[in-house]
């Protein structure tokens with residue numbers, strides 16, 4: 001009953017009367033009133049107005065219960081506010097968390113990117129999530145997991161806008177970053193113990209810090225409508241489940257063409273900044289191992305294992 005009442009409230013943009021709900025659900029008005037009281041106790045912001053009825057006042061509900069409904073095969077921990085979901089996931093791992101444990105934060109105060117960079121994810125407008133995976137692959141194959149996650153997120157976000165992937169870990173819309181992916185490993189010299197894949201998605205951000213203004217965008221800015229974060233998380237987990245199953249059964253080779261289809265800079269001139277050098281070259285694609293294939297100005301082909309890329313010209 002409670003779930004049915006919640007579903008009606010979620011679907012409705014305006015107030016719904018108790019009478020209408022009791023007719024729709026073929027139950028008494030007392031049963032509706034009880035369900036509403038329970039939902040309120042669970043933290044659902046429901047406004048009651050005389051003569052009008054009930055309305056959910058927050059379209060973007062995010063809590064443990066909502067998350068449990070979208071992906072029962074995952075153990076999702078919701079935290080209203082935390083420093084970094086990566087940090088929480090690491091602690092859960094140390095406490096014995098299993099594969100498919102996910103941490104989601106309402107807001108993140110010290111989000112991190114690669115190489116100690118800052119990831120901005122405050123103000124309850126973004127998706128900040130970290131997934132614990134215990135894959136049965138060797139260390140050498142680990143970088144591919146970032147690419148598998150990128151394909152999954154790209155597919156999930158393509159419902160809202162045209163997305164592209166920028167190697168290795170960014171998802172862009174109209175050339176601006178909408179999502180970053182951070183893969184962190186716990187490994188013995190010969191074997192991966194666990195991988196924590198952190199995904200940060202700008203969902204309902206209306207503005208960005210001056211430093212990001214020209215380089216960042218949100219789904220809401222691009223789709224011109226607000227989007228419940230729980231829907232985005234649901235899509236990401238659904239796509240991740242499918243893409244990761246493909247990766248486990250058939251390897252990265254089947255995912256490579258999917259990745260390349262989103263990588264719009266293939267054939268373009270790019271600047272690669274790696275630890276070793278900064279290089280202007282042509283992007284050819286990726287290898288079966290997930291490394292970047294580029295062509296230097298003299299024609300020589302080079303593989304890039306890690307680094308950042310920027311588009312110079314298409």
Ligand code: BTX
Pocket residue numbers: 083084085086087110111112113114115117118119120121127128129130169177178179180181182198199200201202212215216217
């Ligand atoms: P990255 O190192 O590739 O990108 C970080 C860079 O992206 C920053 O230096 C800045 O220029 C830019 N940036 C920072 N915040 C944003 C933003 N909100 N939108 C667009 N651009 C931004 C990317 O690292 C990996 C980010 C992973 C974030 C997730 S959130 C959940 C999990 N927890 C956590 O602490 N990190 C991950």
